[in-house]
Amino acid sequence: MPSDGVWEVKLGSKWAPLEPEEVALLDRLLHSHPKVGRLQRRGQEYEFDAEKMTQTNLATGKARVLRRSGLSGPSGPSPIAEDRANANEDAKEAQVVQVWLAGDWKQLAPAESLQIVSKKEAGGQEFSIRARGVEYHIDLRHMTQTNLSTKRTRTIRIVDSAAEQDMDFDNFRSAFKERAADGKLTKEVLVRGWRKKWPDSEDLQLLELTAAAVAKEMDLRGSGAVDMTCWNHFWALQRDHASYHAAMEVNQQFTAALKKDSQVLGRMQMHFETAVTDSGGAHGLTSGGLLKACERLVSSPQGVLEKQWAKELLQHAAGEEVLEEDEVLSYCDFLNVMFGRKRYKVYLWMYDISDGFAARWSWLLLGQSFKGIWHTGVVVEWPDRSSEFWFGGKIFESKPGTTPFGEPMEKRFLGHTYKKRTETWEFLTRHCASEFTRENYDVLTHNCNHFSEKLSMFLRNEHIPDEVLKQPDMVMQTITARALRPVLNRWLGGFDAQEGRATDGGEAAQRLWESISPKSIIEFVQENGRPLLGEVTDVQADFCEVDCLDLLQQAKVPSTVPRSSVTQMLRAGLPLAAAASVSRMQSSSACPGICPLG
Structure with missing residues (x-):
């Protein structure tokens, strides 16, 4: 049911419209119970509460207020709707103008800001103002300020002076200045900053290893000291949950x-x-x-590197659709697109393993009519080659059309991905090989279609069609399905040598996992992010608990790490007997929160 008002979220002191997918969710929640739902957007998960009228970032815990404005009818206006007559004046006071100077945004004087904001609110796009005895030409189409005496043009922006933003570049700059008074940051500076805040910290080896890894990745200039722009860049990629390969590709471009x-x-x-x-x-x-x-960049008179990148992007955009119409780019996305990273087509190849039998007899045997009994593979068309990924006891990468299933009945176009072949295979070997094995293959509960679903979510953050994914649920209770289950498991979960390559079934990951115990320092990768370091505090059957050090917030952050996410061990932990003893002591401690090791 469409909304009878405009859904908005409060960002600082102003209201901003929600995106169509968010609006659709809230419209559904208004007529459901409970009135709470979740949505993945821009790599983060948000919880929407249509009763409390809040939007909460589940990663940061930050909650924002929602409203529906423009309501009419017997119920009258929204109780939190603001007086529109005063809104424009409030907006003028809330907005300030900043100019880019020497690698940072500098705020203009209040009187200067007010001139620009007032003319903008009146509909002006190009105009002149006078400030500090100098006349400036303001171009709001290109967001520039030109000194008419010197002809020097600088970039400006108009921002909310009271904006409550998640970690943005302004926050990053403030954090850098607190740590590096001389404008240069090293591993030693990171360690000193942590020790200053936490003088009694016992995480010395983890601190040294974490600081060294972070400083090395930040140092795009190779100088041994990190400046503010490199610091900003690193944390923005972290904030955006950038794919490790996408981030490394950006860093290689910037290094050159x-x-x-x-x-x-x-x-x-x-x-x-x-x-x-x-x-x-x-x-x-x-x-x-x-x-x-x-x-704007192409029309600029300055012959800078990014002007050519912008020109090439516009030329490419003229030939094909570069972005989805409603796509929103993070900082990392923006850089990848500017550097020429392309989208690749993704298909779901659908094979009928009944060879037409289902279409003729499924109603009689299974109680429902099916076009086919589906085995699926995911095909990605990269420029150098196309690959088909499928699960048959191991995860295989094959040349499309060379799998044991012959020709697909349907090649369904799913959309596009920015993921490359190298990062896709790394995701499969690192995060899926232990999950999709011969031993846990089941034609009804853990089959090729479940694998295609997981890979589709990685590539596009979109599900495969329900008719494929939910087909086992429709037939699981039938006598025929139960009778055929062992036979199909042996067949479909027992493929071995194939053209192309296959995962090892998780054997190497299992050996690594068996060597981990409390006090180990490990490297791990959550899904497709960058490698992180943590000290193990507890080990369970399929996951471990670790403590990580957040050098931006200067805080210890606990994390649950799945077995499949561990990539290497950097320091051995307690012997197994000692670890078991510590576990027993902790579980029997009469004083929660007190560490028996002191």
Whole structure:
């Protein structure tokens, strides 16, 4: 049922419209019970409560207020609707103008900001103002300020002065300045900052290893010291939950570009921030905002590196659809697209393993009519080659059309992905090999279609069709299905040598897992993120609990790490007997929260 008002979320002191998928969820929640639902957006999970009228980021715990504005009828206006007559004046006071100077945003004087905001609210796009005895030309289409005496043009942005934002570049800059007074940051500076806040910390080896890993990854210039733009870049990729391969690809591009132009990284951050503000994207950069930013760059008289990147993107966009219409880009997405990362087509190949029998006899034997009994594989068309990924006791990568299932009955187009072949295979070997094995194959509960679902979620964050995924639920209770189950498990879960390559069934991961005990320091990767370090505090059958060090927030963060996410052990832990003894002591402790080891 469509909404009878406009759904908005409060960002700082102003209201911003929600995206269509969020609106659709809230409209459904209004007529359901409970009135709470969750949604994955931009790599993060949000909980929407249509009764409390809140949107909560489940990763950060940050809650924002929701409303439906513009309601009419017997119920009258929303109880939290604001007086529209005063809204424009409030907005003027709430907004300030900033100019990009020396790698940072500097706020203009209040009187100067007010001139620009007032003219903007009146519909002005190009106009002149006078401030500090100088006349400036303001171009809000290109978001620039030009000193008419010197002809120097700088980029500006208009922001909410009271915006309650998640960790953004302004937060990153503040954190950097607190740590590195001289503008340079090293591993030693990170360690000192932690020790200053936590002088009694016993996590010394974990601290040293974490600081060394973070400083090394930040140092795109290879100078041994990190500046503010590299610091911002690292934490923005973390915030965006960037794919490790996508982030590494961006870093490789910047490593080469910084040798040609030492200021390009800072300018790209400026372009992103300006474009987000200019396009009104509440959570990132809209596709329209991206193209507008590229047009602004191409029209600029400055011959900078990013001008050529923007020109090539616009040329590519003229030939095909570069982005989905409603796509919102994070900072990492923006960089990947600017650097020319392309989208690749994804298909679900659907094979009828009954060879037409289901279409003729399924109603008689299974009580329902099926077009086919589906085995599926996921096909991705990369420029160098196309690959078909499927599960048959192991995870296989094959040339499409060479699997044991012959020709598919249907090749269903699912959409596009930005993931590359290397990161897709790494995801499968790292996070799926232990889950999809010969031993746990089951034609009804853990089959090829469940594998296709997991891979589709990784590639596109979208489900495969219900008619495929839920087909086993429809037939599980029939006598025929139960009778055929052992035979089908042996057949469909027993493939071995195939053309192409296959995972090892999780054998190497199992050996690594068996060597881990409390006090071990491990490296792990959650889904497709960058490698993280943590000290193990507890080990269970399929997961371990670890403590990680967040060097931005300067806090110890507990995390639950699945067995499949552990990539290597950096320090051996307690012997198994000692670990078991510690576990017994902790479980029998009469004083919760007190560590028996002191």
